[in-house]
Amino acid sequence: MRHILSILLENEAGALSRVVGLFSARAYNIDSLTVSTTEDPTLSRMTIVTHGSDEVIEQITKQLNKLIEVVKVIDLNESEHIEREMMLIKVRATGKDREEMKRMADIFRGRIIDVTEKTYTIELTGTSDKLGAFIEAIDRAVILETVRTGASGIGRGERVLKI
Amino acid sequence: MQISGAEILVRCLQEEGVEFLFGYPGGAVLEIYDAIFRQEKFKHVLVRHEQAAVHAADAYSRSSDKVGVALVTSGPGATNAVTGIATAYMDSIPMVVISGQVATPAIGLDAFQEVDMVGITRPCVKHNFLVKDVNDIAETIKKAFYIAKSGRPGPVVVDIPKDITQQRAEFHYPESVHIRSYVPATRGHPGQIKKAINLLLEAKRPYIYVGGGAVQGNAAAEVTELVKSLGLPCTNTLMGLGAYPGSDPQFLGMLGMHGTYEANMAMQYCDVLIAVGARFDDRVISVPSHFLSQPKKIIHIDVDPSSISKRVKVDVPIVGDVKHVLREMLDILRQSGQKPDAQHLAHWWKQIEEWRGHNSLLYTPSTELIKPQYVVEKLYEITGGKAIVASDVGQHQMWAAQYYKFDSPKQWLNSGGLGTMGFGLPAAMGAQLANPDATVACITGEGSIQMNIQELSTCKQYHTPVKIVALNNRYLGMVRQWQEFFYGTRYSESYMDALPDFVKVAEAYGHVGFKIENPSDVEPVLREAFGPALKERLVFLDFRTDQSENVFPMIQNGKGLDQMDLPPHMRDVQQVPFENNRDYGNMC
Numbered sequence: 001m002r003h004i005l006s007i008l009l010e011n012e013a014g015a016l017s018r019v020v021g022l023f024s025a026r027a028y029n030i031d032s033l034t035v036s037t038t039e040d041p042t043l044s045r046m047t048i049v050t051h052g053s054d055e056v057i058e059q060i061t062k063q064l065n066k067l068i069e070v071v072k073v074i075d076l077n078e079s080e081h082i083e084r085e086m087m088l089i090k091v092r093a094t095g096k097d098r099e100e101m102k103r104m105a106d107i108f109r110g111r112i113i114d115v116t117e118k119t120y121t122i123e124l125t126g127t128s129d130k131l132g133a134f135i136e137a138i139d140r141a142v143i144l145e146t147v148r149t150g151a152s153g154i155g156r157g158e159r160v161l162k163i
Numbered sequence: 164m165q166i167s168g169a170e171i172l173v174r175c176l177q178e179e180g181v182e183f184l185f186g187y188p189g190g191a192v193l194e195i196y197d198a199i200f201r202q203e204k205f206k207h208v209l210v211r212h213e214q215a216a217v218h219a220a221d222a223y224s225r226s227s228d229k230v231g232v233a234l235v236t237s238g239p240g241a242t243n244a245v246t247g248i249a250t251a252y253m254d255s256i257p258m259v260v261i262s263g264q265v266a267t268p269a270i271g272l273d274a275f276q277e278v279d280m281v282g283i284t285r286p287c288v289k290h291n292f293l294v295k296d297v298n299d300i301a302e303t304i305k306k307a308f309y310i311a312k313s314g315r316p317g318p319v320v321v322d323i324p325k326d327i328t329q330q331r332a333e334f335h336y337p338e339s340v341h342i343r344s345y346v347p348a349t350r351g352h353p354g355q356i357k358k359a360i361n362l363l364l365e366a367k368r369p370y371i372y373v374g375g376g377a378v379q380g381n382a383a384a385e386v387t388e389l390v391k392s393l394g395l396p397c398t399n400t401l402m403g404l405g406a407y408p409g410s411d412p413q414f415l416g417m418l419g420m421h422g423t424y425e426a427n428m429a430m431q432y433c434d435v436l437i438a439v440g441a442r443f444d445d446r447v448i449s450v451p452s453h454f455l456s457q458p459k460k461i462i463h464i465d466v467d468p469s470s471i472s473k474r475v476k477v478d479v480p481i482v483g484d485v486k487h488v489l490r491e492m493l494d495i496l497r498q499s500g501q502k503p504d505a506q507h508l509a510h511w512w513k514q515i516e517e518w519r520g521h522n523s524l525l526y527t528p529s530t531e532l533i534k535p536q537y538v539v540e541k542l543y544e545i546t547g548g549k550a551i552v553a554s555d556v557g558q559h560q561m562w563a564a565q566y567y568k569f570d571s572p573k574q575w576l577n578s579g580g581l582g583t584m585g586f587g588l589p590a591a592m593g594a595q596l597a598n599p600d601a602t603v604a605c606i607t608g609e610g611s612i613q614m615n616i617q618e619l620s621t622c623k624q625y626h627t628p629v630k631i632v633a634l635n636n637r638y639l640g641m642v643r644q645w646q647e648f649f650y651g652t653r654y655s656e657s658y659m660d661a662l663p664d665f666v667k668v669a670e671a672y673g674h675v676g677f678k679i680e681n682p683s684d685v686e687p688v689l690r691e692a693f694g695p696a697l698k699e700r701l702v703f704l705d706f707r708t709d710q711s712e713n714v715f716p717m718i719q720n721g722k723g724l725d726q727m728d729l730p731p732h733m734r735d736v737q738q739v740p741f742e743n744n745r746d747y748g749n750m751c
Contacts, residue, residue, distance in 0.1 A: 009344070017285065021285050025286045055476070059469065062469035066467070068310060068342065068345050070344060071343060163343065
């Protein structure tokens with residue numbers, strides 16, 4: 001099953017490679033990983049999307065907690081949460097495709113952020129599924145380039161991940 | 164007053180009460196070696212290979228309550244240390260390894276003797292540091308020692324670039340350090356402890372399985388008290404030997420791949436198992452599904468949450484320091500005065516005695532050939548069971564574990580997790596330095612000893628009179644055994660041809676050597692080697708043992724605890740009176 005893990009860790013050189021090294025050394029999966037500093041510059045927040053059985057996810061959580069630089073780990077799937085990912089996608093937009101592409105971007109609440117005579121660059125935000133759905137919805141042949149950030153997640157309501 | 168980074172490091176080690184620093188100099192650590200030259204508080208032990216420095220520091224930890232420290236230079240010095248670091252990591256041994264690094268401006272430029280030590284050791288350390296500022300040295304060293312010995316212990320590497328050792332700063336050694344992201348567990352959850360006690364009291368066939376965590380956690384006294392007060396049968400893992408006295412009747416021997424018949428059968432057929440500082444690894448329980456095919460409730464006490472429910476899902480996990488948790492259990496039990504049902508326990512012991520009656524460690528004696536088991540038995544007798552025994556890896560390691568009955572923790576030193584050949588001699592050396600008055604034996608084979616034989620020189624220099632008991636069967640014995648069993652006796656590259664004359668080797672290094680070929684000479688030579696005349700000498704005993712001897716019992720890969728390959732005299736016991744009897748529980 002797919003899980004979204006939120007990790008608070010010390011914002012120190014090497015901390016990221018410890019986390020990534022742990023996943024490869026123990027043969028866990030990383031579907032996506034995003035990381036940046038928080039409002040507290042000494043801390044980074046990482047979101048890892050992974051999949052595995054309940055036992056594997058339990059081990060991943062415990063092994064992450066064992067890393068000295070990891071401050072806290074939560075599995076967002078354990079309660080209500082919000083997930084967002086951003087995609088920038090450059091598509092060919094000529095002739096009748098140009099109007100069609102604008103319409104599709106609107107339907108998916110995307111924004112066209114760069115325009116040339118032949119291309120659009122569309123910014124799209126949503127769950128990973130939604131971004132996938134957009135790619136499915138347009139003609140594969142017109143896609144020139146895609147770049148996705150990987151999912152970020154946060155708990156719903158008043159639940160916070162803080163030290 | 165400002166002093167150099169190297170001097171700061173030396174002062175830190177002095178503050179930590181370091182007695183011995185095991186190391187080898189080189190370009191990146193010259194500044195540190197100069198600071199060592201100008202101090203007298205601790206002694207530097209110059210090994211002949213960096214791997215040995217780390218094993219010696221590791222065994223210094225294993226055989227004492229202190230933290231061993233090793234110092235190596237950058238590049239090849241650092242990479243040579245890696246096997247030692249991984250060895251300590253797998254067995255959760257507290258240790259601090261300091262490695263030199265090229266100067267900060269040269270890092271990343273493929274400088275001479277540059278290697279990314281922090282990167283290379285990341286998967287085999289508890290934690291590691293690259294010191295980038297001379298002002299950080301003291302706090303980093305304090306953290307390194309704290310991390311190494313707290314919680315589940317482990318090795319910590321501190322990589323220090325040469326320019327940092329040359330820059331100057333004020334020295335201030337912190338009294339304590341706080342790491343917000345690192346808070347090891349101590350006390351177990353009281354509710355879980357109660358549950359565990361209730362399970363134990365209701366058990367019909369209770370069993371206690373004790374691992375290296377009880378040795379490292381200094382919980383041997385508590386383990387013994389629990390076993391005695393509840394009348395439990397007890398087994399130790401390879402790493403746990405000595406945590407419960409090996410010569411006590413409630414001890415069923417080691418369990419696992421080469422465990423005794425009774426220890427393994429009891430593990431399979433108990434109904435309540437309490438695991439103390441053990442991790443259900445593959446060499447112990449073999450296949451988890453087969454192990455769980457006999458229903459049982461499992462209590463697991465461990466300081467490391469990630470060890471719990473890793474291979475086997477347990478019923479009552481207790482995260483905490485094993486000594487603390489057992490002490491609390493004992494207090495509660497004493498207050499309540501409750502005991503498990505005596506009748507059930509008596510039935511269980513009756514079954515165990517029946518299993519034990521087969522004497523699975525019985526071997527066929529010989530007047531022609533020296534049996535390796537006989538050598539270990541005689542060694543046990545002659546040393547009164549009191550020697551510190553360091554072992555290498557292979558058949559001799561298993562015979563040592565089976566036939567030397569360790570009554571105290573920290574008496575048995577071996578590379579259980581990583582299985583590092585070459586561990587024995589440097590480990591014996593480190594243990595002898597930590598315990599100058601103890602008798603230290605190194606049980607080894609002719610394969611293993613040659614992996615770090617250069618340390619005979621270090622032993623000479625530092626007067627460590629260890630006794631090397633080499634069970635020399637002219638084969639890489641465990642490899643040969645597997646080739647005999649599983650590869651149609653095709654002994655591919657397992658014969659050690661062109662062996663040196665070990666007596667001459669020992670003599671060349673300034674030691675004493677004996678070659679023993681007759682069974683009748685085993686005892687007298689051992690008596691001489693361990694006697695007063697040779698007390699101050701390193702003695703190399705080259706026992707020419709039976710080449711065809713195998714280690715039994717043995718659990719083959721993929722087989723269960725009750726599906727052992729048994730020694731010849733037990734071949735008709737054929738496994739288990741109740742292989743098809745899943746409701747064994749009704750019998751008692």
